[in-house]
Amino acid sequence: MATAPPFTPLAPDVERALVLAAQAGDPDAIRALYDAYHDRIGAILLFSIGDPVQVQDVLQAVFLKVFRGLGGFRFRSSVFTWIYRIARNECLNHLRRREAERMPLDAILGAREEADTRRPANPRDGGLDRDLVLRDAVARLPAKMREVIVLRYLEGLSYEEMSRALGCRPGTVASRLNRALAELGDRLAPMRRLL
């Protein structure tokens, strides 16, 4: 399978030239790299973080590190792999902090009678947004499953590229993707009519 990525990646030689120019301090090249990766990395982060405003905060930290570390980038990996690994670690740190800051709902709501007692939406009632359902299901997958699905189906990476981005063997990536897809299929089985 080779799904086309939703964001048009830069041609490798163009990207290399941009990185070299950016390393020399060319502001246009820095802008071009930022434009090329902002939405691309943002879409990946959105599946893990969920909230666009929080994604923006994490992206700020990611690009700060990217541009601070760009001088030391030696093309030992692709630019995408390098930025993705920075984004992945920033994302994990953000999720850890967010978890630490989370308060129990009861502490905020106080009394039980103030809780929303309406029945949850029934998929058979109609009006469900397929994209929303899918995004939510992917976002709720365990992190390792989520990232292989996002890298494969959103970014269109090959098994080799994924193994470099994730730091594990292609065989591990393949078996993880196998399990992730089966899990996604199982979780969305009640929503199958939306397919």
Add this chain to the structure above:
Amino acid sequence: MTVRKTHDRSKFLPYLEGGLPPAETEKLASHLETCARCRAEFAALRDGHTWALKLKDAAGDMAGIPSGPLTDFAPASTSPSRSRWMGPFPRLAASAGTRAVWILGAIVLVQFVLLAATNFDRLSGRRNEAPQMDFSSFRALTIQEVPSNTEPHIVTQGYVQEVWQDAHEDTLHFKLVADPHDPGAFVVCEILASSRIAAPRQGNFVRVYGISRYDAQQGREWHEVNPVLNLAVLKH
């Protein structure tokens, strides 16, 4: 063909994507006709694959993450010496006025903490005692699992391989490895001097409770338990 190979689920995805050789494709197709369990598992995977193919459309709706101004990153030069760390709130830290408010706030906070600590000492007669924490709620992880963890509080265990003191920061670090003969999987643990936790010795097998972090500084780029909140030596 052995039973194990017949039920080899690793072939499902290549089969679905048309990447299996014709002979294997035919074999798997006929197996799926007769094996209800594999058929059910294949159906789930096929559904997952069909859903995942729609991920691009779903992501299309997610466009519109606000783009921060590029000047926030101060990348006039990519040289580390000229770039300026502006803390976790680059926008807030960008103006001199706001920086002054942050500094003032930090001074007030430090004074408040010192005052509170002094009163605590006087009232309770205790000094620098480690707070009582419920360590049972910490997430237990192997060292290999730490990189993909998203929980803030973790407990992990391994062998102490290197111990070093950071006099400048008044902290003690040690490298914790899962296997002393394989230094590949490790976390770096940091003990604050104020925590009064006894330093382990090299070779000790220890259990460490603390906050999971990632240190992205160039030359480090490792996962940490920082600070260590509790430590138990299980084997000397």
